[in-house]
Amino acid sequence: MKAVEVAQIGLQQVYEALIQGKERVVNGFLRQYETSAFKERLTESGETALMVAIKGGHEHIINNLVSLTPRELLALKDGSDNTALHAAAELDNVKAAQLLVNKNHELLNICNRLELLPIHLAAIRSHREMTSYLFSVGMKDEIHSTLLKNVADLALQLLDHNQKVAFGLQSPLELLAEDPYVFPSGTHYSIWESFFYTR
Template structure:
């Protein structure tokens, strides 16, 4: 009964997001103390061995799992992911403390930073903080059942290195490593994808033009275009960016408007090296004025997929931009419903789960009411909106914030899903959804 209560009670008022560590740690520490789990987190001695005292070892293992579970569900999704390989509550706690003490300027992401500059910056920090051995390792990581002490040390350093890699690589790079939970694999994946290649001498003719766009010097850029008009649609950087891609990331709205007027609809469909259209880039940076300008000329961009995960712009806005809710609202109002249907792609389910995580419940609920079958569809991480809602409920001490979800769940339109099990095709999701009703109650 204690395990059930501890795993389903709210421990913190807000999940850990990196900026609220002090309040989060105090609240969670008090919760663990109330449930007699704090001794596991702050233990100074090694856990009892089963060969010496089997009963004591089992009791410790049970409390460790309970404490680790509460730490995990009290973290935001991105932070929880980096500690997913840690099996010790104490190591998880200590690792999160170190993560939240890292100065932000160490891992500030930039979508325009070159791969070489990024690797040099991270490598310097890794070497200074004894993390480089994790990234450059030539042997497989230790296993917990083989060498527990070595695994604990590795899992902590892996989480620290992985967090820095993920948070510093930029929103247009993150999807390539979003599902990788080992720092070395993430590092090697990025190296394989973005390692420097021979310089394309053809790009040298655009170097001044690119700089003018980057610095907001439209007069000079326009003068260049008058002598070489085809440059308006050319890929002028090693990232495969057009001048419009660069102007968007640089934040020069006036230049974006000028370039859009000069470009054809086909020009606007051009994707950069990472598979992003100019509207996908607008969704990343959250500039609504730029997006309106582009959509007025080329509405089809609303349904063109971006990146390796193939997300349409409205979903990109919620997936990789923590301040993208207003952009998402605008794009949602412009996006056709058919592009969010579950039979077409993962975009509908992903939009709802990202809206739930962003606490944009009105958009999530609106789409669910229009397409109820999305409740049990899977997003790009393999999670359904119902499961996302259940996870979010752990972060609240009261169900009041989710009261309108209860009304929707009990609505007759939603119950129609469960009268057609073979049409929905997944009994597991029906069982999980009924459990969620119990969680929200």
């Protein structure tokens, strides 16, 4: 890419390049903005290049950005106080989450504006593999109430590990009780379904 082209890279072009996986444009942006590239906000909601790259899902670009981003800048937040790990958790990008956590383990403990950790977003979206991964890398002690729609076995694991979570504002048991489809007795089957599922 010529120097003239690099100088003309705008933030909208960078956003589109991150979504579309255009590595040359992204590399030009990184050269043009140097260390400020990692802090630059590309959207009105305050997303960084790394957050947008996670949205785009292009593994090679995510790998490059995570490796180049200083450890402390991985914790930058958007307008909703979400970090890049929140984005990875919400979009079920386990590989991106692994890269982020390996570089900055503290990301696991950062809440967004709604007081949700990345594991909460994964559980709310019923991303089983992501929830399980985040749980396995250190979120065993401070899991609380917004967990686990349609992931009942993980809620019970959490309760087995830490019985204190049963006494929060809304416990995992209360969440399970609110969803009748978690239990066979709360599920209403058609005639054909009842024939298959009750035998």
